[in-house]
Amino acid sequence: MESIKVNVLSKGAEAILLLKLWYGMLVVEKIRISKRYRNPHLDVMLRRARTILEARLLHEAKLLGIPVPALIDIDIRRNSLTMEYIPGKRLRDSLERFDKDFIECLFRNIGENVGILHSNGIVHGDLTTSNMILTETGNVYLIDFGLGGHTWDLEDMGTDIHLMLRALESTHTDIADLCFKAFINGYKKIMKDKTGEVLRKVKEIRSRGRYVAVEVRKSWRYY
Amino acid sequence: MSTIVLGIESTAHTFGVGIAADDKILANVNEIYIPRYGGLLPREAARHHLVKATRAIKNGLVRSNVRLEDVDAIAVSLGPGLGPCLRVGAMIARFLAVYFDKPLVPVNHAVAHVEIAIMATGTKDPLFVYVSGGNTMIVAYSKGRYRVFGETLDMPLGNFLDSFAREIGLPQPGVPRVEELASKGERLVELPYVVKGQDMSFSGLLTAALRELKKGVRLEDLCLSVIEYSYAMLAEVTERALAHTRKKELVLAGGVARSRRLQDIMRMVAEEHGAAFYVVPDEYAGDNGAMIAWTGLLAYKHGVSISPKESFIRQRWRMDEVEIPWRA
Numbered sequence: 208m209e210s211i212k213v214n215v216l217s218k219g220a221e222a223i224l225l226l227k228l229w230y231g232m233l234v235v236e237k238i239r240i241s242k243r244y245r246n247p248h249l250d251v252m253l254r255r256a257r258t259i260l261e262a263r264l265l266h267e268a269k270l271l272g273i274p275v276p277a278l279i280d281i282d283i284r285r286n287s288l289t290m291e292y293i294p295g296k297r298l299r300d301s302l303e304r305f306d307k308d309f310i311e312c313l314f315r316n317i318g319e320n321v322g323i324l325h326s327n328g329i330v331h332g333d334l335t336t337s338n339m340i341l342t343e344t345g346n347v348y349l350i351d352f353g354l355g356g357h358t359w360d361l362e363d364m365g366t367d368i369h370l371m372l373r374a375l376e377s378t379h380t381d382i383a384d385l386c387f388k389a390f391i392n393g394y395k396k397i398m399k400d401k402t403g404e405v406l407r408k409v410k411e412i413r414s415r416g417r418y419v420a421v422e423v424r425k426s427w428r429y430y
Numbered sequence: 431m432s433t434i435v436l437g438i439e440s441t442a443h444t445f446g447v448g449i450a451a452d453d454k455i456l457a458n459v460n461e462i463y464i465p466r467y468g469g470l471l472p473r474e475a476a477r478h479h480l481v482k483a484t485r486a487i488k489n490g491l492v493r494s495n496v497r498l499e500d501v502d503a504i505a506v507s508l509g510p511g512l513g514p515c516l517r518v519g520a521m522i523a524r525f526l527a528v529y530f531d532k533p534l535v536p537v538n539h540a541v542a543h544v545e546i547a548i549m550a551t552g553t554k555d556p557l558f559v560y561v562s563g564g565n566t567m568i569v570a571y572s573k574g575r576y577r578v579f580g581e582t583l584d585m586p587l588g589n590f591l592d593s594f595a596r597e598i599g600l601p602q603p604g605v606p607r608v609e610e611l612a613s614k615g616e617r618l619v620e621l622p623y624v625v626k627g628q629d630m631s632f633s634g635l636l637t638a639a640l641r642e643l644k645k646g647v648r649l650e651d652l653c654l655s656v657i658e659y660s661y662a663m664l665a666e667v668t669e670r671a672l673a674h675t676r677k678k679e680l681v682l683a684g685g686v687a688r689s690r691r692l693q694d695i696m697r698m699v700a701e702e703h704g705a706a707f708y709v710v711p712d713e714y715a716g717d718n719g720a721m722i723a724w725t726g727l728l729a730y731k732h733g734v735s736i737s738p739k740e741s742f743i744r745q746r747w748r749m750d751e752v753e754i755p756w757r758a
Contacts, residue, residue: 220669220703243702244665244695246658248618299674333627337674354625366583370627377577378674412583 221257221353226292233292234279237261239353254286257353262288264329264352271327273320274348293348298339302379302386309345310382311389317347318393321367325405326397330363331355335374365408368394372409435730436490436501436526437723440519441511441539442564443470445479446719447490449501450727456494458713458720459486464602469592476514483522490719498530503735505535505726507542509744511564516743524738533735535726539717540565540749544576545728546721547683551708556679559668559696561686562716563588566630566664568671569749571757576749579671580628587660588686590632594656597640598649608653609691615654619647623659628670630663657691665695672703680705685716728756 216224216235225236239254258281265288268275280289302310317339324331331338332354340348356363371390375383395402432452439446439460446460461482463475491498506523509516527534543565544558557570557579566587568580585593588605595604600611621638624631639656643649672680680700686692687710700707714721729735732755 220666220673242662242665242698244698245662246618246654249623249658249662252620253623335627335674354627366626366629370629373578373628377572377579380573380577 227289229279229289234289235276235292236287236289239286255283258283258286258288260355261352264355264357265290267327267329268324268349268352271323271329273323274346275352276348276350293340293342293350295340295342295348297337298341298347299336299378301341302336303382307385310385313341313345313347314386314389315393315396317349318390318395319397320347320349320393321371321390322394322397325364325367325394326401328357328359329355330358330367332367334367334371336378337374361404361408362412364405365412368405368409369412433502433727433731434496434500435503435505435535435723435727436487436496436498437505437507437537437542437719437721437726438487438519438523439507439539439542439717439719439722440479440515441507441509442515442717443475444717445482445486445519446717446722447486448719448721448723449490449494449496450720450723451494451496452727455720455724456496457490458718459490459493460716460718461486462716469596469602470512472512472514475512476518479515479518483518486719487522498526501530501532503533503535503726503730504530505537505722505730506741507539507722508536508741509747510539511743511745513743513745516745520741520743524741527738533730534738534741535730535734536736536741537722537725537729538747538749538752539722540567540569541576541752541754542721542725543683544569544749545725546714546718547681547708547710549724550711550714551681553679553681553706553708555677556681556708557668557672557675557677557705559664559680559682559687560684561587561664561682561692562684563592563686565684566632567749568628568668570671570675570677571754572675574753574755574758576752576754578748578750579675580630580667583626583629583631584633585636587630587632587664588684590636590660591656591686594636594639598643598652605686605689609657609689611650611653612657612691613654615648615650615652617648617651617654618658619651619655621655621659623663625663625666628667628674630667632660632663635659661692661695664692665699668696669699669703672699672705678705679708681708681710683710683715687715688712732756 214226216226222239262281265278276290338351434451437448443463449457463478504527566582569576592604600607697707
């Protein structure tokens with residue numbers, strides 16, 4: 208790989224992202240870093256499995272027309288993926304500054320895209336606003352498929368939705384309702400009648416949490 | 431005159447009495463029910479609490495040199511926990527409040543673990559990893575409440591390790607004994623590693639580990655694998671929450687916080703993200719009366735109280751339902 212300039216773009220919990228120039232094109236190399244706290248054998252196993260899985264899921268999502276970074280290269284020995292650089296901001300940091308209509312529109316769109324993934328047997332595995340990039344043109348790119356998977360299991364789809372809702376409740380408390388309703392509207396457009404089944408599963412997953420009050424919680428009125 | 435609060439804890443295996451005054455803990459007396467074999471039977475634990483209650487309260491008062499008449503309020507943990515156990519504490523607290531005409535202050539057990547951790551470690555705005563026999567959650571304060579940034583989807587980590595210990599024939603408490611065997615382990619056995627976003631699941635890990643045991647895997651190796659898999663899952667989720675919330679302090683709280691291996695792991699996680707690391711001191715790590723008294727004191731000073739008639743126990747009272755006026 209011909210790389211002229213290398214910058215550390217960010218250091219996440221799991222991987223380090225390098226911004227590189229690749230034959231004149233800006234790319235991101237995601238290297239899964241070794242964790243000192245993990246048993247070395249477990250560490251190697253996890254990093255390799257996730258790198259391969261993420262490459263597959265990115266490629267498949269791209270074929271489905273979901274806005275994800277295009278996969279360029281995979282290097283198994285370095286546990287690294289090289290993908291297209293998406294200029295924009297993390298949705299987590301920019302969300303609160305927009306007006307209600309725009310936020311609704313964004314989340315309807317995100318809901319649709321997640322619906323397309325689910326209806327094709329793919330789950331993201333870590334749907335939070337930290338894993339979404341908002342571009343200048345108003346597109347939301349989904350990134351970080353490292354915890355995703357191939358599945359037709361209602362449980363996994365429900366977990367995706369549950370994670371989205373939980374991320375909204377804990378990080379965007381004031382607009383969580385608005386965002387989640389719009390998300391479900393978009394999701395319904397693709398998943399149709401199946402939406403009800405998935406949402407029932409979400410409810411079940413949440414009630415399984417050890418100490419969920421028996422009374423229906425305020426935030427559960429979507430069901 | 432300082433404000434004095436007497437707190438009663440009885441959510442599970444511990445009947446605890448604590449007395450807190452303004453900025454210090456005056457007494458922390460705890461009676462722990464240990465089953466002769468098998469797991470905790472709620473009814474048996476409740477009976478234990480009833481038998482030990484009077485002595486514990488008397489000891490607390492004597493140690494702190496406080497008379498019940500001098501106490502400003504009675505605090506009690508109304509949940510989450512086991513019904514029969516909770517009822518004992520609630521009954522005694524209601525009686526004391528009515529008989530001595532003191533305000534009754536409801537305390538959420540999980541919030542109390544977090545508050546005593548803040549007090550004991552001297553932190554300001556940390557991320558908590560709260561792991562015990564009944565809870566596994568990662569929480570931080572945000573906008574009036576403690577919010578959950580990750581938790582178990584089924585069994586708590588402490589319960590998982592205790593159940594595993596029991597199945598392989600180790601006495602309770604299981605965690606230190608499993609860790610001891612793990613230190614002699616050499617080879618890692620492949621088990622399911624289940625992290626879903628910010629949440630973990632341990633029940634599949636337990637099933638798989640017991641299946642491996644039947645296949646005749648060396649016990650030490652199995653213990654090593656169980657410890658390494660479960661702690662790595664918790665560490666990963668903690669790391670995500672730390673990166674997400676950008677908190678600069680990490681506090682390990684709850685009964686499993688006593689584990690040296692888990693402490694080492696969490697210290698490394700904190701270091702990687704430039705956060706200072708704290709462990710709750712042993713006396714406040716497990717369930718205890720002092721944490722209820724202390725949290726009751728904070729709540730009482732901010733006008734929180736409940737009429738004894740309405741002081742129902744809440745077995746599934748989530749900590750993110752509780753408003754925290756003293757941090758606002």
